Amino acid sequence: MKGRADPEMTSGAPLDAHERRISYLRVSVTDRCNLRCVYCMPQEGIDLVPMEDVLSYEEIRDVVRVAASMGLRRVRLTGGEPLARKGLVDLVGMISALPGIEEVALSTNGIVLARHAESLARAGLSRVNVSLDTLQPERFRSITRGGRLEDVLEGIDAARAAGLTPVKLNVVVMQGMNDDEALDFARSTIDEDWQVRFIELMPFTALENTGQQPAPSVAFVSNGTVRRRIEEALGPLQPESRDGNGPARYYRLPGAKGRIGFISPLTEEGFCGRCNRMRLTATGKLRPCLLTDHEIDLMPSLRGGGGEDGIRRGIVAALASKPDAHHLGDGNRPRRRRMIQIGG
Numbered sequence: 001m002k003g004r005a006d007p008e009m010t011s012g013a014p015l016d017a018h019e020r021r022i023s024y025l026r027v028s029v030t031d032r033c034n035l036r037c038v039y040c041m042p043q044e045g046i047d048l049v050p051m052e053d054v055l056s057y058e059e060i061r062d063v064v065r066v067a068a069s070m071g072l073r074r075v076r077l078t079g080g081e082p083l084a085r086k087g088l089v090d091l092v093g094m095i096s097a098l099p100g101i102e103e104v105a106l107s108t109n110g111i112v113l114a115r116h117a118e119s120l121a122r123a124g125l126s127r128v129n130v131s132l133d134t135l136q137p138e139r140f141r142s143i144t145r146g147g148r149l150e151d152v153l154e155g156i157d158a159a160r161a162a163g164l165t166p167v168k169l170n171v172v173v174m175q176g177m178n179d180d181e182a183l184d185f186a187r188s189t190i191d192e193d194w195q196v197r198f199i200e201l202m203p204f205t206a207l208e209n210t211g212q213q214p215a216p217s218v219a220f221v222s223n224g225t226v227r228r229r230i231e232e233a234l235g236p237l238q239p240e241s242r243d244g245n246g247p248a249r250y251y252r253l254p255g256a257k258g259r260i261g262f263i264s265p266l267t268e269e270g271f272c273g274r275c276n277r278m279r280l281t282a283t284g285k286l287r288p289c290l291l292t293d294h295e296i297d298l299m300p301s302l303r304g305g306g307g308e309d310g311i312r313r314g315i316v317a318a319l320a321s322k323p324d325a326h327h328l329g330d331g332n333r334p335r336r337r338r339m340i341q342i343g344g
């Protein structure tokens with residue numbers, strides 16, 4: 001297994017047009033998923049792209065190789081559900097062996113993680129983030145439209161046993177759906193060494209091109225509210241030093257083994273000023289900003305003969321066109337793709 005990303009290593013990462021160092025690439029390997037979370041995926045599913053339009057693992061490796069040669073150091077595999085794609089362990093092996101890549105991590109819903117944790121770790125995966133919006137089995141079934149909480153908990157145990165630590169749990173907080181569990185999640189960090197990260201719901205669900213509307217029950221709660229509720233019940237949270245350049249602000253309950261993080265894209269002033277990442281969709285689109293629709297298509301380079309120079313030019317163009325901020329407050333919305341089609 002490779003070591004953790006050394007902050008020193010990111011100093012060689014390229015700057016974008018707003019002088020942010022971009023050291024991190026999130027790669028979506030599929031738009032398929034074995035769950036249907038209410039805030040992410042409509043019940044009837046989405047129009048899936050044909051497999052021939054999805055990047056092969058070799059094509060993903062080629063993009064990451066060029067990115068690494070330009071100074072990007074960390075990669076996260078995501079989706080859709082990355083473990084729903086066959087052979088993901090092979091991709092982890094291919095990417096973690098590339099010169100310059102310091103860390104390969106994975107975002108997963110954890111449903112089949114128990115089966116793969118050991119081999120992922122052996123292939124070079126450093127750690128996992130697991131989505132977990134509730135600690136109640138029935139509620140889990142309803143939020144994910146059919147998932148079994150037990151499978152995820154087994155996956156988390158297997159990840160810890162395989163050394164894929166620290167495990168980070170991503171909790172999207174929704175009013176009336178799981179916001180009453182903020183305290184349970186916070187308390188869980190006292191005895192569990194995991195990191196619970198509360199994420200503000202982002203406005204992906206209503207897509208202009210499909211007319212789909214969010215489930216009426218999915219409503220936003222600010223992380224300020226979540227934090228206030230935790231502090232009122234459990235006392236002041238102690239700020240922790242920053243963890244690399246990630247989007248979370250971390251805190252700890254006194255004496256707790258684990259940590260509590262807040263990812264607040266909608267309410268944290270200066271959130272975008274700390275952005276260090278770009279995204280590659282499963283169909284080969286380089287997306288400078290999660291919440292802005294602008295994309296650079298790498299397919300012509302990958303399949304049309306543009307080669308490594310073409311990929312490099314695509315990355316340079318993405319760096320140059322990365323917006324200073326998401327501008328959701330000014331009415332900007334991601335309209336062309338859902339989170340699941342970008343790679344959350």
Ligand code: SAM
Nearest residue numbers: 040079080081107108109131170201202339344
């Ligand atoms: N299937 C994997 C998973 O669930 O972790 C990886 C892909 S999923 C799209 C990545 C992350 O995006 C998850 O933590 C999920 O909760 C989050 N997510 C999806 N839709 C979101 C939204 N509208 N707002 C905030 N987070 C969202």
Ligand code: SF4
Nearest residue numbers: 033037040041080109
């Ligand atoms: Fe699937 Fe992850 Fe979206 Fe849930 S959040 S539907 S697990 S991609």
